[in-house]
Amino acid sequence: MSKKVLVSFLVLVMALSLSPAFSAVKNSAGKILPPDAAPLEYQVLRVMSQPATTLDWFISVYKRTNEANNYFGEPLVRLNKNFEIVPAAATRWTVSKDGLTWTFYLDKNIKWSDGTPLTAEDFVFSFQLAADPKHGWDFAWFYSPIKNWDKAVRGEVPPSAIGVKQGKDPYTLVITTEYPAPYLPMMMLYSTPLSKKAYEKYGPYYNNDPKTSVSCGPYILEEWTKDKQIVFRINKNYGGRVKPYLEKIIVTFGDPGTSAFKAYLAGEIDICGYSNSQIFTPADLEVIEKDPELSKQFHQGFGDFRTFYLGFDCYNPPFNDLRVRKAFAYAIDKEAIVNTIIKKQGIVAYGFLMPGFPGANPEGLKNIYTYNPELAKKLLAEAGYPDGKGFPVLDMWVRSDLASPTVVAAANAIGAMLKKNLGIDVKITVKETKTFMDALNAHKLQFYLVSYGMDYLDQSNMLGIWVSTGRHAWKNERFDKLVKEASALLDKKKRDEMFKEAEKILVEDVGGIFLWHQTPGALWKPYVKGKDLEPDKYGITALHWPGIEGVGTTIFSIYISKDVLKYRK
């Protein structure tokens, strides 16, 4: 090779490497960043979350930081943007003909960050721990369909008797259920395992210290400063399917309701907005709407398919009289509440299942109760309380963790409507969460406003909470029977029909008055980009459940674009 050729070759190589096509930057995990991505050191996402005690689902559901479930660990399955189940720790799964036995085949490429392979043993260990009454797990009701689960939780059989076992080899996990549960893979969104080895060596909180922490997910723990922040760093040795772009995720602890919007405006965090609570006040929403920049940064999502509703003590007077409950249902103008108070953050609810949720039936339920003050008055009079005379003064409890300014305003509006249309005096009391749940679970709560968000995308979850053994003081035998039978049915069409009938009963019998479905908004800085911020099949651009702090399953397509240079120093 002559010298001349060599020089021109070198020039060519240099020229090419300067051109965009060849300037591909790889991040620490070896993933090529998109061409418009900012330099590597800017690939950091900052979010705000309530302080946490653990990262692990199986240690405590309510004391963990919500993001971690997704990107710190590896559940058996994940959801994509269109709410379809996609493989994660399990590459595929099969079900036996009777619908009782599920076999999950684990991805052999996934290893813990200490080098140990992720095996069925870790899953079996995690589930057995959760079923162990000695562990006192705060979500122990959840896996009830799994064989022997409830018995183990009650201490009647040892935790080793539950239907979660290793299959023919360490990479096969077999889960058996008490009855056919077609929604079982969906429940496995929540199966981020504990490392058996680390747990046995360092105890339940091995993940609270970077020195003892092990992860099998896309991120590992870099720093945990108590009451201040958690820093996740990209896992270079991650063997799974969802390799991310972002080098770091910084979770600052704070009370999002108090300070997230302000911190976002001050440029201290990149995302603001949450799927399980409405942190934006009606005034914040107007501020966003009036500001052309902010309104472009606002993305609305499904959240966790949360429905706000009024509940009653249907076992005792006055609400044991269906006419009274019907009068209430006719007396509340939901449209006005949503248009004026909830605005962008919700849509009118006709039933319990939100449009987009499997089996939702808004059209079928729409006309059961429409706003009709005259009829409401008539029904109340028939029940023996003409113009509200003789009706007790009601105290509407609102659970404090849900009582954002928006929700409290809505509660006040409902109180005023009941006063105006029915002549009933209603006090509204924001009640501290533990006191509220203590009374609700004991079926002692007369009248309340609360909400429920899904745990997995199946009617058996949302409608299941209304069976008479659940938290509500409402009982309908036909409903109980329908939900129980349909839950265990494999025939999808028949199943959907039965659930549809059940939901109709729930609405007609006024088990609750369903007010609005929450469509929470999140703000994303303009430099936060990614495929999953593009519209999904419903045209929704926000990130999706699971993942409460606005950071959903789809975090893995997110990167920081060059625009960031204009915002961050």
Next chain:
Amino acid sequence: MRDVIRVYKKNKLAVFGFFVISIIIVVAILADVISPYRYDEIDLLSFLQPPSIKHPFGTDSIGRDLMTRIIYGARTSLIVGFSVQFIAVGIGVPLGLLAGFYGGRVDYWISRLVEVMTAFPSLLFAIFLMVWLGNGLLNIIIALGVTSWVGICRVTRAKTLEIKSETFVEAAEALGASNSYILFKTIFPNIVRPIIVMIGLGIPQAIFGEASLSFLGFGISDPMPSWGKMIQESLGYLQGYWYIGFFPTLSLAITVLCFNFVADGLRDALDPRMYGRRV
């Protein structure tokens, strides 16, 4: 007594303060008659409206008239402020007098009681009481009253100690005056002034206390307003809707200021040795 009124009248600010507070009290009492709307009356078609002729102070997020709510809020806030201070004075002054006057064992045990009470962080204690008793106006007054007599008790005790050692009390004692004579005729008039100052400061504190409790979800149940609650609710609306927080804060500020004026005037007027003199 006539002297007191005469001296008080000389202080123009004190007269003004008394006048304003009287108006506020009358307004609070007549709330049902003079309010342009009902405090729980919503109008979902005219929400978050800026001040206008129809709604002089604007409307809140569900279209309730803010002027009406401030008028009713005056009632709640004044009831809380006065009742809590009534409890505080009722407990604090007698205990402080006893402790300061008798000293010794009485003082020792009363001081321990004061310390037990202060050992509870008042907010935590109030939260416990509220969870235990349940929400409601009376319970708020109890929870705040039980935690707020300590300051008055300490000041009373300190003042009593101080005055007890002054010559005129010693003289009265030497002349064989009875304990009750010394307590009520010589010591009590002298502690009235600091107590009035304490009440002047205590009333807004009680109103704040109520606001803090409602901030944490233990306030007076909606839809009944109070100034503290209205201020607390306005926090989420500060960006863009200044008037929602401005008027309740202004009402509270004016009231407190006037209480201070009255306290100042009374202080001068009640001073038994300083009739009519100003520095």
Next chain:
Amino acid sequence: MIGYIIRRILGLVIVIFLASLITFFLMHAIPGGPFDELKMPLPAEVKAQILKKYGLDKPVWEQYIRYIWRALHGDFGVPFQSPTETVTSLIARVWPVTLQIGAITIVLSFTIGILLGILSALRQNTWIDYLVTTIATLGTTVPNFVIAIWLMLIFSVTLRWLPTGGWGEPKHLVLPVLSYFLAPTAVIARFVKVNFLEELRKDYVRTARAKGLPERTVIFKHVFRNALVPIITLLGPMIPDLATGSVFIEVTFRVPGLGKFFYTSAFNRDYPMIVAMILLIAVLWGITYLVTDIIYAFIDPRITFT
């Protein structure tokens, strides 16, 4: 004197005992427990196990005796909110944060408060007096959480000079201290003014003036000392107040201090933490009172120990 101090320390022990006893029974009287049932009721067996795990299945009096026994041995238990550490290490971690803010606030508010108070007393009914009255009114009429949010909106969101919250650098101190500082400053200024005016009217001042003493000598040698004595009664209660922080300020500015634990502990039914904090406050108040009383007597010779 020493006998007096010993008696007071004995008194402190009684106070601590009573305060912990009342707290213990009160906190067990309220509904809820250290378990979470946000969505669905937990199976009764799980609930029973959680109670057993924390020793809450025993009668309250027995729990109390056990707790006190362990506390006497330096073991205050493990906070439910943060099970990876002990109550002692949690407090050791968060308390210095609150103390730091509290100390700065006390120094600032006393310096400025006394200064403003004296100024407005000496220049009654002038613009200084009115300015002080205005500040005092603002400080006592606007709750500190409102001030905090205003400061945040102005200095963080609009001007972007200071962070909205956080901890670790000096800039994180500014807004919390500013929000705290107004109210105590207002109270101090008012008290100083009232006391100063009162002293100025006393006979000895007139005598001193009549004797032809320079005004400065009168004020700084005589009035100053007598007028400032009652301020110690103010300083006393203020120290434990600021040393324990405020949930509102700490939550608003994301300060990892002790203050917010008074609230979160109650909400989480974190029994070990609640009792430990009550004990801490009781000791703090006891010592402050003792020291205040001694100083008070030291400055004002008319008071004797009994």
